[in-house]
Each structure stands twice: as C-alpha cells, then as structure tokens.
Amino acid sequence: MITIDAVSQTFKGRSGPVEAIRDISLTIGEGEFVTVIGRSGCGKSTLLRMIAGLLKPTAGSVTVAGSPVREPRRDVAMVFQRPALLPWRSVEDNVMLPVEIFGWRKSEYRPRAEHLLEMTGLSGFRKRLPHELSGGMQQRVSLCRALIQSPKVMLMDEPFSALDALTREELAVELQRIHMDLGTTIVFVTHSIQEAVLLADRVAVLSSRPGHLRRVVEIPIPRPRTFGHNAHMEQVAGISAELHTLLLSDDHLQASPQT
Amino acid sequence: MTESRVWSNAVLPTLGVIIAVTLWWLATAVFHIDPFYVPSPADVVETFFRTPGFLLQESWITIQRVLIGFAVAVTLGLVIAVVLGSSRTIERMALPVLAAVNAIPKVALAPLLLVWMGFGDSPKIVMVILVSFFPVIVSTMAGLTSTPADLHELARSLKASWWQTFVKVRLTWALPQVFVGLKVATPLAIIGAVIGEVVNPDHGLGSVIAGSSANSDTALAFVALVLLAVIGVVMFYLVAGLERLLVPWAKAISS
Secondary structure, eight states: OEEEEEEEEEEEETTEEEEEEEEEEEEEOTTOEEEEEOOTTSSHHHHHHHHHTSSOOSEEEEEETTEEOOSOOTTEEEEOSSOOOOTTSOHHHHHTHHHHHHTOOHHHHHHHHHHHHHHTTOGGGTTOOGGGSOHHHHHHHHHHHHHTTOOSEEEEESTTTTSOHHHHHHHHHHHHHHHHHHOOEEEEEESOHHHHHHHOSEEEEEOSSSBOEEEEEEOOOOSSOOSSSOTTHHHHHHHHHHHHHHHHTHHHHHHSSOO | OOHHHHIIIIIHHHHHHHHHHHHHHHHHHHTTOOTTTSOOHHHHHHHHHHSHHHHHHHHHHHHHHHHHHHHHHHHHHHHHHHHHHHOHHHHHHHHHHHHHHHHSOHHHHHHHHHHHHOSSHHHHHHHHHHHHHHHHHHHHHHHHTOOOHHHHHHHHHTTOOHHHHIIIIIIHHHHHHHHHHHHHHHHHHHHHHHHHHHHSOSSHHHHHHHHHHHTTOHHHHHHHHHHHHHHHHHHHHHHHHHHHHHOTTHHHHHO
C-alpha cells in the first residue's frame, strides 16, 4: 500500500542545513498497522508528513496505492496530535468537514457520519460544540473526521499523546478495534513503547538526528490485544524490552563516527 | 438564567450607575459647586424636561450619523482587512499609509471637510468613518493572521482551496478579534460625530453642546453629554450582545 523508497529530508535551518531524515526505505502492506517510534526530534513526524504529501522529500520517493505522492490526496487521511476541530462547528459538522471541502454530496455522507459517531460512542453528542467535550472525546471526533473520507491510509501523528494515561489506553484499544473492523492501513507515530506494542503489526524504530531506520520489529501477538493482564505478558515484556534497548542505545550510536 | 447571573448581568451594572450618579450629586451638594460650572443631576434632569422633544430629535440626528458612519466604517474596515490579509505584498504597501491616515488628528481635518463637503450630514458621517475604521482593520487583520497552525495543516491535508480555507476556517476564526475592534470603534464613532458637529454645527447633540457654550448654558451641555453617554452605552451593549449571538464559542476557547 505504501512504499517509502530511499527517502531523505534536509531542512534549511538558520545555521545551515539540518538533516531530518536519512535514507529511509520501508514497505507497508495493505491493512497493515505500522507504528513509527523514536525519540523526540528524530524526524518521525517529518516522515509522516512526507507520506501525506504535505512535505516533498529532498531525495527518494513515496508511493501510495501504486501512484507517487506529490500532494495531499483524498484516500489518505491525517489525525494530528491535537484534535484540530473548528470550535464553532458541532461534532457532526466537524466530522462532515472533509465531505464539504471535497464537494461531495452531504446527504450521502450523513448516515456514515452518524455511524462513525456511534462506533466511537459519540452519538449522544452530535450537536455539541467541541469545547463541551473532554480531550479524549475531541480526539475521537477528529478520528471520525479522518474516517469519513473512507481513506485507504490513515496517518496518525502522536494522536493520543496529549491525553491522560487512562484515556490513552482506552482510545488505543478502540483504534485497534476500528482497524480490525475497517482494515485501513495505518501508520502511527508515537514515542510510547506501550502504545507501539499494543497497536502495531510492525514497529519501525528510528534513530535520532538524522532519523534513519534502525530496525523493524515484528509483533506476532494475536489480536485483539489488551493492556494489563493477558496471555501474552511475557512476549509483550520481551518486545518492550527490545524496543527500549534500541531507543536507549541511540545516544551511543550518535557518539561513534559510524553512520 | 440563574440567580447569580441576574445579579452580575443586571443588578451590579445598575448599582454601579446609581452609585456614580449619587457621588456626582453629593459632590455638587457638599462642595457647593456653582451649577454654572457643574450642574447637579437634578439640574440636568430638569433641563432635559424643559425641551425633551427638541433634545430627542437632536439625539436622533446624531444617532443616525453615528450608525451610518459606523456601518460604512465597519464594512470598509472588513473589506480592507480581508484584502490586506490575503496578500503580504498589499499589506506591506498599504499598512503604513493607513497607519499614517489614522495618525492624523481628525479635528484638524474638520475644517477641510467643511471646505470639501459644506454643511449637512456628509462631513459628519465622513468624520465618523475616519475616526472609527482603523481599529476594525487592525483587529480583523490580527484575527485573520491568528489561525492556529494545526487548523492550517488540517486544511492543507484536505487540499482545501485558498477560498475554502479562508471562508471555512480563517474568517470565522477571526470573528472574536473582529468584535474586539468593533467594541473599540463604537465609542470612537460617537466621538467622530460629535467632533463633526461641534466644529461645524448644524444639528445633533454636538451642535447642542456648541450652542450651549455660546449661551453659557452649562446644564444643557451636560444634558447633551449624558445623552451621548447613554447612546454610547446602549451601542456598546448591542455590539456585545451581537457578539454573544454570533460567536458563543469564543469565550470557551479563550479560557
């Protein structure tokens, strides 16, 4: 579904060029859930924005569903760290925003909006304004807004990082369920190992400055997965420890002349 | 409305006015101020009821000038702000000119307006516009440039056109700021009308003030001032009410 081919990104900083991403190649299959993990400033958001077509790679190319990405497209939806809702629009109208902007017929998509809101437990809040909702509910609305365009690919940029721990877990479990239901290909950027392990089929670990792909870790734990006690505690602990080591040893790599 | 809301929205402001008027009254009584300098509230009320019809009619003339001028100033201000907000180049070029026009003391323009437009309504209305358009421009522009980065990113990721982004996101987002400008511009509009009428008197409360000083009728001047204050307060609360109606979400996001 997504092919990232030798992609690099260099920004022009005030004191010379800043290399954000170096030579990342990764292929993501249809319906796959990939999390991208790395420390802050490792360029994981940059990578996501290049897949979204918001940012042109300095080198290399990104292909989604067989066609090269040059600009944002309708079969790719984004969910941001903050809900980015329009404060004057009701929950329902916020969800319908992409439909309006794409010039699709509203009446055709209303039932879908309703269905999505129901799926995320928001059907009782259709007419409410965003500020009347909790942070977790707002992020659910933004998830619905991304899903209304029936995207082939959903790109999520640390979508739960601004929420409290419990809401975070709740939403992660919910996202997993949605992914199992809809089969959307998801690329999910996070700095939480726990989130990465719960959600991903594969975890792409990035090193920091410049971000390059350190390793891709498979997570063969069967779904649905849950936090807390379950039959796969040992496996979870093992993989978490591995990711932990990978992320921590990063500093080490930076110090050596290699790369 | 809960009881505490009634208290803070209606009772407290009324109480404030009553206290202020009482202090005014006490000051004139205790210090034995000659009504020729500062008339007491009673004198003012009495003077008003000497010629209520005349005063209300003059008030109405001033109100009309203020409203027409204010409407033009707001429309003009919004349009100019939108044009400036849509292009950096135009903004860079036009802003110093507008700021310069705004910096000119408007009283100094009044004799010129008389030369250009003669007597009657138009020089007063133009004065209203000149005095009150700038805050609308500045606040609207501030609003248009304050769109949060995440909403911009959202619009970009949906490939919204410039126009769609402008109408569906930026303009509405700017509304609370626009209202800040309107609230500043409201009293200025009244000041503009009075400047026009005092410098170039024909009708209206400003002309009443100009005439009263010629006749040393201080109480009449105070009546006109009180009427102007009332007009100002009513207009301010109307704008504030409109704001509540149009942007009920503004308070919630600013807190």
